[in-house]
Amino acid sequence: MPVLDGYELVTPGSLGEALADLAAHPQARPFAGGTDLMVVLEAGHLPPGRYVNLAKCAELSGVASTPDGGLTIGALTTYTEIRHAPAIAARWSMLGLAAAETGGIATQNRGTIGGNIANASPAADTPPVLLVYDASLDLVSASGTRRVPYTAFHRGYKQMDLRPGELIARVILPSRLNPSNPSNPVNPWRDYYRKVGTRRAQAISKVCFAGTLRMDGPTVADVRIALGSVAPTVIRATAAEQALRGRALDAGAVADAERALASGIAPIDDMRSTARYRSRVAVNLLREFVAAH
Amino acid sequence: MIVNSIINGRRTPLEGHPMARLLDVLRASGFTGVKEGCGEGECGACAVLVDGALVNSCLTPLAHADGASITTIEGVANQTRLHAIQESFLECGGAQCGICTPGMVLAAHALLSRHPDPTDDEVRAALAGNLCRCTGYMRIFASVFEAVRRLA
Numbered sequence: 001m002p003v004l005d006g007y008e009l010v011t012p013g014s015l016g017e018a019l020a021d022l023a024a025h026p027q028a029r030p031f032a033g034g035t036d037l038m039v040v041l042e043a044g045h046l047p048p049g050r051y052v053n054l055a056k057c058a059e060l061s062g063v064a065s066t067p068d069g070g071l072t073i074g075a076l077t078t079y080t081e082i083r084h085a086p087a088i089a090a091r092w093s094m095l096g097l098a099a100a101e102t103g104g105i106a107t108q109n110r111g112t113i114g115g116n117i118a119n120a121s122p123a124a125d126t127p128p129v130l131l132v133y134d135a136s137l138d139l140v141s142a143s144g145t146r147r148v149p150y151t152a153f154h155r156g157y158k159q160m161d162l163r164p165g166e167l168i169a170r171v172i173l174p175s176r177l178n179p180s181n182p183s184n185p186v187n188p189w190r191d192y193y194r195k196v197g198t199r200r201a202q203a204i205s206k207v208c209f210a211g212t213l214r215m216d217g218p219t220v221a222d223v224r225i226a227l228g229s230v231a232p233t234v235i236r237a238t239a240a241e242q243a244l245r246g247r248a249l250d251a252g253a254v255a256d257a258e259r260a261l262a263s264g265i266a267p268i269d270d271m272r273s274t275a276r277y278r279s280r281v282a283v284n285l286l287r288e289f290v291a292a293h
Numbered sequence: 294m295i296v297n298s299i300i301n302g303r304r305t306p307l308e309g310h311p312m313a314r315l316l317d318v319l320r321a322s323g324f325t326g327v328k329e330g331c332g333e334g335e336c337g338a339c340a341v342l343v344d345g346a347l348v349n350s351c352l353t354p355l356a357h358a359d360g361a362s363i364t365t366i367e368g369v370a371n372q373t374r375l376h377a378i379q380e381s382f383l384e385c386g387g388a389q390c391g392i393c394t395p396g397m398v399l400a401a402h403a404l405l406s407r408h409p410d411p412t413d414d415e416v417r418a419a420l421a422g423n424l425c426r427c428t429g430y431m432r433i434f435a436s437v438f439e440a441v442r443r444l445a
Contacts, residue, residue, distance in 0.1 A: 055356070106337060
C-alpha cells in the first residue's frame with residue numbers, strides 16, 4: 001500500500017478550472033486515467049506534489065470529424081473508445097489495432113491517448129501510428145492553445161515540447177484522401193501495423209512498426225514509416241521513406257530502404273530484447289510492409 | 294476525502310486519500326473478494342466493474358470512484374444463488390487456488406454482458422489481462438463457454 005504523505009490529488013470541475021490550477025501551481029502535474037502514474041506510485045518512484053485529476057474535463061474527451069475530412073481525438077479518449085469509434089475503424093484503422101494491443105481490456109478502459117503520449121515511452125504502441133498518420137497536437141494552457149506537429153513533440157528520452165501549465169488537449173489527424181484528387185472518396189493509403197512482443201497479449205513491445213503507403217501507378221507516390229522501441233523516442237524513418245518515394249517497389253529500392261532504416265535507428269540491449277534482434281526485426285518488418293503492396 | 298459510490302447496488306461512502314488505490318479502500322471496507330496480485334495492472338486479480346466497465350482497482354485512485362457504480366465479486370451472485378458464470382467455473386474446474394477467480398469472473402461478466410455469444414478469439418482477448426498460474430487457461434475458457442450455454 002503506497003504511503004501518500006506529500007501527495008495531493010485535486011479534481012477541478014472543468015477544463016478552465018484545471019488550466020487555472022495548473023497555471024497557479026507550475027510544479028503540478030496532470031493526472032488522467034492513472035494506468036501509468038499509479039504503477040509508478042506503487043513502485044515508490046512518483047515524485048510527491050500536486051496532481052490535477054482531469055476526470056471532469058469533458059471537453060477533452062471524444063472523437064469528432066473535421067470539415068476537411070480529418071479527425072480530432074480528445075486527449076482523454078480511452079483506448080476502448082478508440083477501438084470502438086467507427087470513423088477510426090473506417091479510415092485510421094491502425095489506431096484501433098494499436099489500441100487493442102495496449103494492455104488488457106481493464107487498461108484500455110482507463111488508459112487515455114493523451115496520457116500515453118505524455119508518458120513518452122519509446123515502447124508505446126500508438127505513437128508510431130500517430131507519426132505515420134501525420135498527426136498534430138493541440139496543447140492548451142491558461143494562456144491559449146498552440147498546435148505542434150507530432151514529429152517535433154518528442155525531443156529526447158522522456159523529453160517533450162510541453163511547457164509548465166500546458167496539457168495535451170487533442171490529437172488532430174489530417175484527411176486520408178488523395179491530396180491530388182480529394183473528390184475521390186476512396187482512401188488511397190495502404191496501412192501496415194505490427195507489434196512484436198514476447199507474447200501475443202499483454203507484452204511491452206520489442207519492436208513496433210507502422211507504415212502507410214500510397215502508389216501512383218507503378219511508383220510510390222508517398223510513404224510514411226515509424227517505429228517504436230528502436231530509439232530514445234518513437235521515430236519516423238524518414239531516410240527509409242526517402243529511399244522508396246518516387247520509385248517502383250523493386251528489389252533495389254527495397255534494399256536501399258532497408259539500409260537506410262538500419263542506419264537510422266539506434267536500438268539498445270535491455271531486459272526485453274537486444275539491439276541486434278531489434279535491428280534485424282525492424283528490417284524484416286519493413287520487408288513485410290513493402291511486400292504487402 | 295469521502296466519495297459517494299454505489300457498491301453492489303447499495304449506496305456506500307468510501308473514505309481515504311484521493312490517490313489511495315481503490316483496491317485498498319475496497320478491501321478495508323470489507324470487500325476482500327478484490328485480490329491484490331501484481332499491484333501494477335498486469336494480472337487483473339483486483340479487477341472490478343466501474344459503471345459496467347472492467348478496471349484494475351490497483352490503478353484506480355479513489356477520486357475516480359466518486360459517483361461511480363462499482364461491482365465487486367461479492368455483488369455478482371444474488372442472495373440465494375451463484376451467477377451462471379460462477380457455477381460454470383465450479384463445474385468446469387475454472388477455479389483452482391482462487392486468487393485470479395474474482396477478476397476472471399468479472400472479466401467474463403463484462404464480456405458476456407456485451408457479447409453474449411463470443412468467439413474463441415473474443416474470449417481470449419477479453420481475458421488477456423487476467424493471469425492464472427494454476428489452470429493453464431483451458432478450463433477457464435471452457436467455463437466461459439459453459440456460461441454462454443447456461444445464459445442463452
